[in-house]
Amino acid sequence: MTEMNRTIRGTPRFLLLPFLFIIAASGCGESDSSGATGENDNTGGAGSGTGGATAGSTSAGTGGATAGSTSAGTGGDATGSTSAGTGGDATGGTGSVSSGAGTGGAPSSSPTFHIFMLMGQSNMAGVADKQDSDKNSDARLKVLGGCNQPAGQWNLANPPLSDCPGEKGWNLSTSVDPGIWFGKTLLGKLPEGDTIGLVATAESGESINTFITGGSHHQMILNKIAKAKTAENARFAGIIFHQGESDNGQSSWPGKVVQLYNEVKAAWGVDYDVPFILGELPAGGCCGGHNNLVHQAADMLPMGYWVSQQGTNVMDQYHFDHASVVTMGTRYGEKMIEALKW
DSSP states (O other): OOHHHHHHHTSOHHHHHHHHHHHHHTTOOSBOTTSSSSSBOOSSOOOOSTTOOOTTOSOOTTTOOOTTOSOOOTTOOOTTOSOOSTTOOOOOOSTTOOOOOSTTOOOTTSOOEEEEEEEESHHHHOOSBOOGGGOOOOTTEEEESOTTSOTTSEEEOOSOOSOSSOSSSOOOSSBOOHHHHHHHHHHTTOOTTOEEEEEEOOOTTOOGGGTSTTSTTHHHHHHHHHHHTTSTTEEEEEEEEEOOGGGTTOTTHHHHHHHHHHHHHHHHTOSSOOOEEEEOOOTTSSOGGGHHHHHHHHHHSTTEEEEOOTTOOBSSSSOBOHHHHHHHHHHHHHHHHHHHTO
């Protein structure tokens, strides 16, 4: 019989109970801070529960944060995580472009300047006469330069948004473009405290060849991007595009659309993809047959979409009338809201 057994047998039972309880408790707990056993592990283990994660966990809940987060709810992202949300991106571009979180989105911890490119030819520059209903007075919607406004600075957005008369001299100063209604539509879902910036580069009557490398308007696009990306809290968020009348039916056109997207993305210096939304050409005009190529281009892009021209009308063989400009701009906005999950 060991010395310990002799000691126990000679000890009154009421004195043994606390001692035995301590021995039992030390050997079978459900919480283990060493990470070896137990259901709650605070050292390198995976977080448990819906959206929950303890400090140092490698994952958290549904769509939650990655390593380094302190806590994250369902679909959330805690401070210090390296990625966030469905389709998100944790690495920003060069300059002051925000890194953001979520698909084309931005961190909720600070106000974000969401910047969108408006690209294409005359149906993006606008031809129908503007009306009082097209005016914007909301300071959250801005344009870089714009027709009859100081170039190279952010101004209150009002149509037309592209430079007039433009580099070719064909952009009208009295028109409304779909970009203003795109922006107005976004305002309804804009995250609180954030702002929208529109960068309009449309040139009437021009082939897509003039917008890509080697084209006569390519440098203008690069110059505007270089200026836009220096804005405080800037976040490149997406592109809307209406073009094709000058390239009607050309099978090489979809590939050039992809080239344009890649060149714009490279100029912004970001490593995430953004929505690129193409508009169908009016069926009642010259070039409705080109819409098969519009759909093809959307399918070739990493985040490609297209909006329908159904129900629109033209004022000549090429151009949307006023009501149709409003319709197309609104559809661009609704599709962008869907793509960004606002």
